[in-house]
Amino acid sequence: MPEAAAVLTASHPQGSASNAxxxxxxxxRNLDVNYGESQVLRAVxxxxxxxxxTALMGRNGVGKTTLLKAIMGLLPARRGEVAFLxxxxxxxxxxxxxxxxxxxxxxxxxxxxKLTIEENLLLGLEARPDRLKKIPEEEAYGIFPFLKDMRKRLGGNLSGGQQQQLAIARALLxxxxxLLLDEPTEGIQPSIIDDIERVLAGLKEKGDIAILLVEQYLEFARRLGDRYYIMDRxxxxxNGKTSELTEESVKKHLAF
Ligand SMILES: Nc1ncnc2c1ncn2[C@@H]1O[C@H](COP(=O)(O)OP(=O)(O)O)[C@@H](O)[C@H]1O
Ligand SMILES: [Mg+2]
Known part of the structure; x- marks a missing residue:
């Protein structure tokens, strides 16, 4: 097991699934992030x-993508903390x-x-604890079977929706x-949105993954999200249960 994963799981051998x-x-906790001199996240x-x-919502430019990047470590925390287990x-x-x-x-x-579907998926294996070097076919292609038929095609030749599906499959490998998802429905045709919704609902059902879904498509976020957070500036x-998100909040913080 990689060092970081070993440290992180050692004190929580059961994870927290059984005790949510x-x-x-x-x-x-209290996360501040800056771009240069300008503070973009404030005590998040x-x-x-x-x-x-968990649906993360808010208008354009409020800091949703910045938060995901900070969670992933692509931007440093100026203050506060991101903790895993x-x-x-x-x-x-x-x-x-x-x-x-x-x-x-x-x-x-x-x-x-410029890489094929298969090569894109191989890159997804790099994060795995088991260090697998060969694509586990069932796992890789089970969720979006079209990827298998098209596995020699270049990523750049896929439609936007197919690229989104490939990106999700790669992340899951x-x-x-x-799982952090930044606007997966943006600019994507409805049939593929339905397909992605089905996959995310299935992942939730399995019970062991926490999904953070940044989403401007309100109904999609409402259907899938258990909880929501709204960001502004x-x-x-x-934040609260998605079932209790009021029209007033939507108007105030989300409507354009
Ligand atoms: N690379 C960057 N350099 C400087 N400012 C940035 C950069 N990326 C985003 N910002 C600014 O940070 C703020 C938050 O952006 P972002 O996190 O992308 O918002 P959202 O994802 O909610 O639309 C915006 O004001 C944006 O202009
Ligand atoms: Mg964004």
Whole structure:
């Protein structure tokens, strides 16, 4: 087992799946993040529990992507902490966070256009604890079977929706405990959105992964999300059960 994962799981051999009220899988505490002189996140708090989908909402430019990057270690914390199973990740670089069990599907997918589907998926194996070098076919292609038929095609030749599906499949091949998804429905056709929804609902059902879903498509977030957080100008302004999200909150913080 990689060093970081060993440290992180040693004191919590059962994880927290059996005791969701104990230590959250992921805990962001008082997080400040800057771009140069400008402060973009302000004392952000967030908790993710296994077996749940948490919807992170807010208008453009409020800091949602910045928060995901900071959780992944792509941006440093200026103050505060990102903790995984109760241990601070602050000093770990992105690749160690990935090995520890955090996967990130960036906004706009960022798959490798010049690599084939298969080669893109192979890269997803790098985060795995078991260091597998060969694609486990059932696992890789089970969720989106079209990927198998098209596995020799270049990533760049896929539609936007297919690229999103590839990016999700690649992230899942790392066997993450925390999955960060940045606007997976953005600019994607409805049939593929339904397919992605089915996969995310299935992952939630399995009970061991915590999903953080940044989403502007309100109904999608409402259908999938157990809890929601709303950001405004770099701060969390509201959170609760998605079933209790009011029209008033939507108008105030989300409507354009
Ligand atoms: N690379 C960057 N350099 C400087 N400022 C940035 C950079 N990326 C984003 N920002 C600024 O940080 C703020 C939050 O951006 P972002 O996290 O992308 O918002 P969201 O994902 O909610 O739309 C915005 O004001 C944006 O202009
Ligand atoms: Mg964004």
């Amino acid at each position: 009220t104990a230590v959250p899988l992921l805990h962001v 708090q967030l908790e993710l529990q296994p077996g749940t989908i 109760g241990k601070s990740l602050n000093k770990l670089p992105p690749e160690k966070r990935a090995r520890a069990g955090i996967a990130y599907v960036p906004q706009g997918r960022e798959i490798f256009a 790392g066997k993450p405990k925390v 770099g701060a969390m302004v509201q």
